[in-house]
Amino acid sequence: MTQTAAILGGGVIGGGWAARFLLMGWDVRVFDPDTEAERKINEVLGNARRSLPGLSDTAMPAEGALSFHADLAEAVGPADWIQESVPERLQVKHKVFAQVQAACREDAIIGSSTSGFKPSELQENAARPAQIVVTHPFNPVYLLPLIELVPSPANDADTVQKAKDILTSIGCFPLHVRKEIDAHIADRFLEAVWREALWLIKDGIATTEEIDEAIRMGFGLRWAQMGLFETYRIAGGEAGMKHFIEQFGPCLSWPWTKLMDVPELTDELVDQIASQSDAQSGMHSIRELERIRDTNLVAMMRALKAQDWGAGAVLNRAQAAKPALEDSALPIVTVQRAVPLDWTDYNGHMNEARYLQAFGDATDRFMEMVGCDADYIASGGSYFTAETHLRHLDEVHAGAVIRVETQVLLGQGKKMHLFHRMYEGGRLLATGEHMLIHVSLETRRASEPSATIAAKLGEIAAAHASLPTPEGAGAAVGKR
Numbered sequence: 001m002t003q004t005a006a007i008l009g010g011g012v013i014g015g016g017w018a019a020r021f022l023l024m025g026w027d028v029r030v031f032d033p034d035t036e037a038e039r040k041i042n043e044v045l046g047n048a049r050r051s052l053p054g055l056s057d058t059a060m061p062a063e064g065a066l067s068f069h070a071d072l073a074e075a076v077g078p079a080d081w082i083q084e085s086v087p088e089r090l091q092v093k094h095k096v097f098a099q100v101q102a103a104c105r106e107d108a109i110i111g112s113s114t115s116g117f118k119p120s121e122l123q124e125n126a127a128r129p130a131q132i133v134v135t136h137p138f139n140p141v142y143l144l145p146l147i148e149l150v151p152s153p154a155n156d157a158d159t160v161q162k163a164k165d166i167l168t169s170i171g172c173f174p175l176h177v178r179k180e181i182d183a184h185i186a187d188r189f190l191e192a193v194w195r196e197a198l199w200l201i202k203d204g205i206a207t208t209e210e211i212d213e214a215i216r217m218g219f220g221l222r223w224a225q226m227g228l229f230e231t232y233r234i235a236g237g238e239a240g241m242k243h244f245i246e247q248f249g250p251c252l253s254w255p256w257t258k259l260m261d262v263p264e265l266t267d268e269l270v271d272q273i274a275s276q277s278d279a280q281s282g283m284h285s286i287r288e289l290e291r292i293r294d295t296n297l298v299a300m301m302r303a304l305k306a307q308d309w310g311a312g313a314v315l316n317r318a319q320a321a322k323p324a325l326e327d328s329a330l331p332i333v334t335v336q337r338a339v340p341l342d343w344t345d346y347n348g349h350m351n352e353a354r355y356l357q358a359f360g361d362a363t364d365r366f367m368e369m370v371g372c373d374a375d376y377i378a379s380g381g382s383y384f385t386a387e388t389h390l391r392h393l394d395e396v397h398a399g400a401v402i403r404v405e406t407q408v409l410l411g412q413g414k415k416m417h418l419f420h421r422m423y424e425g426g427r428l429l430a431t432g433e434h435m436l437i438h439v440s441l442e443t444r445r446a447s448e449p450s451a452t453i454a455a456k457l458g459e460i461a462a463a464h465a466s467l468p469t470p471e472g473a474g475a476a477v478g479k480r
């Protein structure tokens with residue numbers, strides 16, 4: 001049966017909650033007195049539809065129904081989950097909870113998005129305090145999984161478990177904050193970093209951009225995949241967490257920071273941290289943790305590279321030039337690279353789709369060599385691949401340096417017929433045969449290439465006409 005969420009407050013955060021529930025198949029009923037709320041939520045929803053479904057490798061459920069209500073009571077009446085995301089003012093939140101509890105089901109959960117208030121503060125004077133918990137999300141709510149689930153002593157274990165189950169079912173990671181505290185857990189860190197950043201700017205040490213570079217080019221990537229303690233465990237090396245704290249702990253009380261109130265590093269605190277870290281990460285050796293970290297970093301940095309953003313843009317700038325056209329007469333080297341960690345599969349070798357990626361990169365490079373480069377494509381012409389035949393002849397592992405050599409079988413008129421061979425050293429790993437057609441990007445139909453491209457391609461095709469026909473060219477499936 002379709003479940004129903006009521007979203008109270010449809011701003012930045014409420015809009016994100018509405019999108020997440022809706023795309024996970026829930027019906028969503030919104031109440032927000034702002035006449036612009038419907039437009040804003042639909043815009044957030046557009047971004048969520050664009051980004052969220054592809055995160056999953058299986059189809060998402062059918063979207064639920066979205067409705068807007070002028071009356072709060074009408075919005076919350078049938079709801080299983082009520083998410084409050086009104087402005088961060090206790091008085092406003094109290095007023096909303098009073099209206100909600102007069103109209104909602106007693107078995108519904110009321111979650112508050114509050115960034116700062118403790119659940120016990122939200123529950124003050126409530127008709128049924130046990131129904132209200134903090135469920136603090138992070139922007140964009142439809143993508144980031146973390147929800148800080150903060151109960152007070154007034155909430156029973158069943159409510160907390162039910163909240164966890166529902167949040168998990170909509171793709172969230174509920175982090176049960178066991179002891180309520182102002183600003184919960186995550187915003188305490190953000191607050192500390194934020195304060196330090198404001199001082200760095202005020203004292204003329206760094207600009208906003210320099211501060212952002214200091215985060216995103218380095219420790220931000222480490223934090224994203226291991227957090228703080230697992231990262232520092234590795235930094236302690238084989239001597240471990242205790243050693244790390246003993247080594248770096250004392251500098252916390254040096255006057256480096258404006259945040260001077262530092263807990264004393266008693267033996268008890270050091271032991272507590274070390275044993276918690278053992279429980280968290282002790283099943284992996286430091287070398288294993290390093291490998292896990294490195295694989296994660298490679299995957300993340302290559303994802304950023306594809307977006308030409310942050311640390312990924314640095315990778316793009318730093319990489320050596322791609323192979324250049326040296327001699328039209330030889331099979332032409334179009335790709336030379338190491339197999340990256342994220343190209344391997346559960347069998348431990350390069351995934352079959354990455355063979356095609358490498359051959360696709362070879363074709364792209366060859367297109368650039370004959371003049372079909374970014375400027376030409378921007379001017380409205382390109383080649384589209386019409387047909388591909390791949391043979392996987394031998395396996396290859398991460399780290400191996402592969403080389404693709406490209407031979408032109410036909411380069412005439414609208415047609416470009418390429419035969420790629422992939423090698424590791426002298427070992428033939430795969431062949432890929434591609435038929436491409438030149439198209440006009442305006443009409444999306446076949447068209448003649450520019451005279452420059454036709455001449456260059458014709459020259460290479462003529463030089464390659466004297467090469468022997470490659471073994472396997474024109475082969476069909478099953479005929480190796």
Ligand SMILES: NC(=O)c1ccc[n+]([C@@H]2O[C@H](COP(=O)([O-])OP(=O)(O)OC[C@H]3O[C@@H](n4cnc5c(N)ncnc54)[C@H](O)[C@@H]3O)[C@@H](O)[C@H]2O)c1
Pocket residue numbers: 008009010011012013014031032033034037084085086087088089092096113114115116136137138139
């Ligand atoms: N912005 C963030 O990054 C962030 C992150 C996590 C949590 N939060 C928390 O989420 C809550 C909302 O923050 P926001 O950034 O979405 O604010 P916002 O100003 O973008 O949105 C608040 C919305 O609430 C509506 N509203 C005002 N009074 C209302 C009422 N009585 N009933 C229903 N709707 C009402 C407003 O019209 C507005 O659309 C706050 O408690 C905030 O602390 C914010």
